[in-house]
Amino acid sequence: MSKNLIKRITFDTNTLNSVLYPKKSQRQNKREAEIVLEAIYSERLQGFFCETLITLEGITDKDRSSTIGSTNVIARSQEIEKNQISIKIGLQFTPSPMNIQHENRINDALSLKILPLRSGMEMGNFHLDPKIYSLYEPDGGIAELARCMDRVHELAKVLRCKxxxxxxxxxxxxxxxDKYGNDEEELFHKGLGRAKTNSEKKHVAKAIAEWADGDSITSHYGFGMNLFCSEDFGKSYQKPSVLDEEHRKWLESDFGIKFVTLFELARMLTE
Structure with a gap:
């Protein structure tokens, strides 16, 4: 691509970590990560990540079952004026301390103006407090934001069907x-909290990572970013994954999502 053209790139957790800390990267992409980081510094690239990198992946693997399982519905009412009451309904869980390395990663990303994208607003999702985190706001105000969120929900619905x-x-x-039994209507989060064995808790951790990956893809698509940078091909999940080869091909052909590795992105920047 042209060296003067600004591209908007969505990073997943692993590629974001490599870009922020090229010399510490565990992958064979240190030089490529340095090229991408330099492009961010020089504002040839705009970087983004989905808010689920904080809300979901910010929970350590060992705590994901108990933390997500503690989720409850909360409702707050407020009298606006006589005979008018505002009611807000949301989700709340007992947070576990964020891994300090992950917290530093987020702060370092934000310092480079790598901004979080909103995930879908359907019931069951968790969201960042905009008073604490500067979420990406598309040009065009509330009307354009609504259009972007419509696209987020469009793809999210299809992923659920898949x-x-x-x-x-x-x-x-x-x-x-089904295994441990419950006949009451409840949030699906409660079932994830029923994991008892280490094996079940590991499955919960991976399922939540898959949830985060799916939301990253829908946010990327909804906000119209140019490239999705990831070196995760869904192989560790051992089940169909939004990032496996089959779903990548489908997302590219049906939704125009272009996937790149750091090596491919660095090559584009130097051509």
Whole structure:
């Protein structure tokens, strides 16, 4: 691509970590990560990540089952004026301390103006406090934001039908609930909290990572970013994944999502 053209890139957790800390990268991409980081410094690239990198992946693997399982619905009412009451409904869970390395990663990304993208607003998702985190705001105001969120929800609905992304966490909830029993209507998060064995807790951690990946893809698509930079091909999940080869091809052909590795992105920047 032209060396003067600004591209908007969505990074997943692993590629973001490599770009922020090229010399510490565990992958064979140190030089490529340095090229990409330099492009961010020089404002040839604009970097983004989905808010689920904080809300979901900010929970350590060992705590994901208990933390997500503690989720409850909360409602707050406020009298606006006589005979008018505002009611807000949301989700709340007992947070576990964020891994300090992950917290530093987020702060370092924000310092480079790598901004979080909103995930879907459907019930069951968690969101950042905009008073604490500067979420990306598209040009065009509220009307353009609404259009972007419509696109986020469009793809999220299709991913649920495909059984990948957030659908993986919902399916595991049903599996654990069937195993340990519960007849009451409840949030799907509760089933994830029923994991008892180490193996089940590891499955929950991976399902939540898959949920985060799915939301990253839908946010990337909804906000019209140019390239999705990832070196995760869904191989560790051992089930159909939004990032496996089959779903990557489908997302590119049907939704125009272009995937690149750091090596490919660095090559584009130096051509």
């Amino acid at each position: 059984g990948v992304g957030k659908a993986a966490a919902i399916a595991l909830d049903e599996e654990l609930t």
